[in-house]
Amino acid sequence: MSGICGWVGEADPATLDAMLNAIPHRGDRVERAFPPGAALGYRSWAGRIGHASGIGSQGAVTIACAGDLVVRGDPARVILDALDRIRRGEPEQLDGSFSAAVWDADSERLTLVSDPFGLRSLCFVQHRGTLYFASECKQLLAIPGLPIEIDPLAIHGYLTFSFVAGPRLPIRGVRRVQPGRVAEFRHGDHTERGYVRLRESIDPALEDDAVAAAHVDALGRAAVRSRLAGEPEVGLYLSGGLDSSTIGRWLLDEGARIHALSLDFGDFGVERAEAELAAKALGLSLTFVDASAASVAPILGALAWQMDLPLGDGVTGPHYLLGRAAREAGLTCIFNGEGGDQLFGGWANKPMIVAEVYGEPVPTARGRAEMFLNSYHRFYRLEHELYTDAFAEQVAGGGASSDEDERATLLERELGSPDMTTFMGRLRRTDIALKGHDNINPRAERIAGGFGLDVRSPLFDRVLAEASFTFPPRHKLAGTCEKAVLKQAMSGRLPDEIVWREKSGMCVPTSHWVLGPLRDIVADVLGPDSIAARGLFRPEYVTSLRVGKDQANELRPRRIGEKLWALLMLELWLRSFIDGRGRSPT
Amino acid sequence: MICIRCNGASQYQDRPDRRCPHCGGEVAFETKHGDPVSDEFFARTLERISSDGSLRYCPRHVYYDLWRSLGKAPARFDELWARWCAVHGTPAGMVTPWPARWDADAREADIGDYSFERVIITDSAWMVDFLLANNFHFETSSAILSIDGYPTDRFASIRSMLHRNPRIIVIAVHDASHEGCQVAQRLVSEDGWFRDHGHVVDIGLLPSHRRTYTDLATPRETPAPVLGTSADARWLSKYTLDLAVVRPEKIMRRLFRATRVYATLWSQPGAPGEVHTDPDLLGPRVSRHREEV
Numbered sequence: 001m002s003g004i005c006g007w008v009g010e011a012d013p014a015t016l017d018a019m020l021n022a023i024p025h026r027g028d029r030v031e032r033a034f035p036p037g038a039a040l041g042y043r044s045w046a047g048r049i050g051h052a053s054g055i056g057s058q059g060a061v062t063i064a065c066a067g068d069l070v071v072r073g074d075p076a077r078v079i080l081d082a083l084d085r086i087r088r089g090e091p092e093q094l095d096g097s098f099s100a101a102v103w104d105a106d107s108e109r110l111t112l113v114s115d116p117f118g119l120r121s122l123c124f125v126q127h128r129g130t131l132y133f134a135s136e137c138k139q140l141l142a143i144p145g146l147p148i149e150i151d152p153l154a155i156h157g158y159l160t161f162s163f164v165a166g167p168r169l170p171i172r173g174v175r176r177v178q179p180g181r182v183a184e185f186r187h188g189d190h191t192e193r194g195y196v197r198l199r200e201s202i203d204p205a206l207e208d209d210a211v212a213a214a215h216v217d218a219l220g221r222a223a224v225r226s227r228l229a230g231e232p233e234v235g236l237y238l239s240g241g242l243d244s245s246t247i248g249r250w251l252l253d254e255g256a257r258i259h260a261l262s263l264d265f266g267d268f269g270v271e272r273a274e275a276e277l278a279a280k281a282l283g284l285s286l287t288f289v290d291a292s293a294a295s296v297a298p299i300l301g302a303l304a305w306q307m308d309l310p311l312g313d314g315v316t317g318p319h320y321l322l323g324r325a326a327r328e329a330g331l332t333c334i335f336n337g338e339g340g341d342q343l344f345g346g347w348a349n350k351p352m353i354v355a356e357v358y359g360e361p362v363p364t365a366r367g368r369a370e371m372f373l374n375s376y377h378r379f380y381r382l383e384h385e386l387y388t389d390a391f392a393e394q395v396a397g398g399g400a401s402s403d404e405d406e407r408a409t410l411l412e413r414e415l416g417s418p419d420m421t422t423f424m425g426r427l428r429r430t431d432i433a434l435k436g437h438d439n440i441n442p443r444a445e446r447i448a449g450g451f452g453l454d455v456r457s458p459l460f461d462r463v464l465a466e467a468s469f470t471f472p473p474r475h476k477l478a479g480t481c482e483k484a485v486l487k488q489a490m491s492g493r494l495p496d497e498i499v500w501r502e503k504s505g506m507c508v509p510t511s512h513w514v515l516g517p518l519r520d521i522v523a524d525v526l527g528p529d530s531i532a533a534r535g536l537f538r539p540e541y542v543t544s545l546r547v548g549k550d551q552a553n554e555l556r557p558r559r560i561g562e563k564l565w566a567l568l569m570l571e572l573w574l575r576s577f578i579d580g581r582g583r584s585p586t
Numbered sequence: 587m588i589c590i591r592c593n594g595a596s597q598y599q600d601r602p603d604r605r606c607p608h609c610g611g612e613v614a615f616e617t618k619h620g621d622p623v624s625d626e627f628f629a630r631t632l633e634r635i636s637s638d639g640s641l642r643y644c645p646r647h648v649y650y651d652l653w654r655s656l657g658k659a660p661a662r663f664d665e666l667w668a669r670w671c672a673v674h675g676t677p678a679g680m681v682t683p684w685p686a687r688w689d690a691d692a693r694e695a696d697i698g699d700y701s702f703e704r705v706i707i708t709d710s711a712w713m714v715d716f717l718l719a720n721n722f723h724f725e726t727s728s729a730i731l732s733i734d735g736y737p738t739d740r741f742a743s744i745r746s747m748l749h750r751n752p753r754i755i756v757i758a759v760h761d762a763s764h765e766g767c768q769v770a771q772r773l774v775s776e777d778g779w780f781r782d783h784g785h786v787v788d789i790g791l792l793p794s795h796r797r798t799y800t801d802l803a804t805p806r807e808t809p810a811p812v813l814g815t816s817a818d819a820r821w822l823s824k825y826t827l828d829l830a831v832v833r834p835e836k837i838m839r840r841l842f843r844a845t846r847v848y849a850t851l852w853s854q855p856g857a858p859g860e861v862h863t864d865p866d867l868l869g870p871r872v873s874r875h876r877e878e879v
Contacts, residue, residue, distance in 0.1 A: 361739075
């Protein structure tokens with residue numbers, strides 16, 4: 001919940017209301033401030049428990065802050081102190097789910113800061129000499145006269161990753177402050193610096209299994225504790241997997257009252273029994289939320305709008321249903337187990353390990369990056385099949401030749417980081433920076449925020465994440481045993497079936513949906529006329545996907561379903577944001 | 587003849603220099619000169635064997651597909667293949683040997699601490715190359731090795747990693763031959779493999795598969811010892827059924843299926859040292875539904 005917006009420069013004050021009105025789901029009260037040279041707006045729900053953020057001022061400095069910090073105290077003061085420390089190169093402890101804008105009228109400097117792992121976003125755009133910023137893109141699209149067209153390179157990235165990666169957003173000219181970074185704008189200059197540094201430094205004391213497990217337990221509990229603000233009841237998305245069950249355990253350890261929600265995929269469910277088992281072991285009442293194709297069908301347009309950016313993972317539909325159920329249950333905040341794979345070494349590392357042993361004689365960050373790009377299983381290296389000549393030209397014109405491929409560069413920077421010493425460290429850092437920052441966290445926040453919920457992801461805690469790089473890699477992946485240290489920590493505290501079960505992953509039956517019960521919707525949204533009118537893709541290739549066929553050694557319907565879902569969400573997003581200027585489809 | 591370059595039709599007498607009279611392109615095969623197929627026929631075979639360009643394949647796959655089409659082993663196949671490549675270029679879909687060089691010391695030391703969900707072990711280098719070229723390893727997080735040490739430079743590193751997963755699923759896939767049918771037993775009895783850990787599944791080819799891939803077996807040059815008294819044992823001493831008789835798409839689909847059936851949650855693994863034989867996986871058609879869940 002809550003959101004901010006504003007600008008530096010000249011604009012009609014009514015534009016601030018337009019930007020605030022674009023996010024009605026983020027609250028029922030607004031604040032506005034018009035310090036010299038700038039405007040700042042804030043929207044939030046009245047009566048929420050916790051540290052009130054909002055708009056504050058201190059001398060010539062005005063700050064607008066959305067979200068929650070885990071450090072206690074007045075959010076404005078905490079952020080201003082931290083920014084001072086960051087400028088001086090001193091350590092600080094900024095963490096939580098927040099974004100903030102600080103305008104210093106004396107030095108005419110705007111500072112934008114986003115939380116460490118990308119739960120809260122902050123996007124910005126220059127228009128007619130004025131710099132606008134906002135929590136959501138749809139707020140920027142409310143700026144009168146702002147030209148709206150796609151950014152081909154951002155779309156190109158989306159079609160590789162299934163999410164928009166890095167600072168470039170799919171609306172031309174719109175950028176975002178990347179997680180864990182501070183952006184400063186002054187007299188036309190734009191500088192950025194990171195304040196979160198994930199650095200691998202293995203602690204010999206953590207070689208001992210019991211010491212390592214106790215350390216994870218203590219840090220995890222602290223991460224949960226710092227995210228509890230005294231709510232009478234909190235929500236928990238309980239999948240029945242290790243990560244969400246662990247959060248449930250720690251929440252109980254901290255005395256929280258929990259309302260657990262889980263998804264019911266009907267015949268396609270693989271974790272229902274585990275969710276029931278976990279709930280029983282933790283003594284929680286569990287609400288199952290129907291996640292059938294019939295439930296997903298009517299929400300697709302609203303989902304694409306609510307997510308604000310195209311996010312093409314099949315879990316988004318079910319997450320939307322969970323968020324809606326949480327709101328209907330009267331909850332205001334929701335905990336999840338997101339981040340377990342990124343912090344502690346999940347299944348996604350396994351194909352990269354295989355790729356490594358069959359890869360280049362001497363590894364390079366570039367070679368590893370190109371392999372990593374394959375692991376997203378969308379349209380990487382299928383561009384010739386999918387893109388029209390016109391779109392391919394737009395992409396190439398934007399600088400997507402193989403030497404300067406932004407997609408590979410994003411990965412290369414993480415994989416080749418001098419701060420990493422182990423292969424596992426490199427993979428995890430990359431997974432945090434791409435999938436964590438740009439997919440898991442924004443989608444969790446946007447979907448929950450759309451229902452007025454605060455999302456709490458304790459595994460993406462800064463202290464815990466930094467500490468995860470001090471554990472020997474065998475505590476993450478022990479042979480093929482994933483998240484070994486987390487399993488050790490939960491052994492005896494959760495049922496063995498939950499702790500030691502081989503992970504099946506959340507098996508959203510995306511392919512069954514798009515090739516089965518949702519095929520009429522898919523045919524409507526991705527039919528030849530619609531695809532031709534959009535002009536980005538070759539209708540014949542999309543048609544072949546719709547009948548369950550693909551190119552390039554792809555024999556499995558699962559991959560075809562994932563691709564179709566990604567195209568479906570993109571087209572719905574384009575309709576809402578490019579054709580509809582960010583207006584809600586409802 | 588229809589030219590595969592320009593689609594122009596011509597009669598034999600119109601191309602005395604083995605060139606298409608319309609586009610001047612060279613023709614690889616002339617049936618009038620005793621070649622068993624035309625260029626057009628050969629091109630269609632390549633398309634079929636690659637599932638319309640979606641899969642990589644080895645020349646031996648082409649050989650058996652021609653055999654199926656012609657009803658007999660294509661004579662002088664190596665010469666036909668060489669001529670095709672000389673005239674039309676090596677087909678883009680042809681599997682090439684996997685890059686050999688690999689430097690274990692050039693990477694982070696922790697790599698050797700990890701393992702794989704499963705490993706595919708073959709009796710031939712070409713099958714390793716085929717699976718790697720089709721990205722099977724990456725798609726299924728599987729190691730792929732031949733029992734005799736291929737791919738050479740990587741072999742020792744990868745094999746030692748197999749021991750880091752005590753419950754590794756081992757899928758043996760091989761020719762129905764005297765040597766091939768010993769692969770699974772060798773894996774549970776020889777040093778360095780799976781005497782004390784893992785679960786070995788032998789999916790064949792087995793002698794019984796000669797009934798699925800009829801008339802494609804080759805007589806051995808020298809008979810092998812008869813191991814046992816069964817008809818299968820007697821057959822094995824005299825014949826070989828090459829794994830390449832299984833079309834690329836079928837072997838890929840069936841191996842994907844094997845990774846699902848024999849996953850870590852496999853409910854009935856045998857004890858270490860035992861081999862579970864599955865004669866059905868490479869057998870006749872299984873239902874589409876079962877195959878593609």
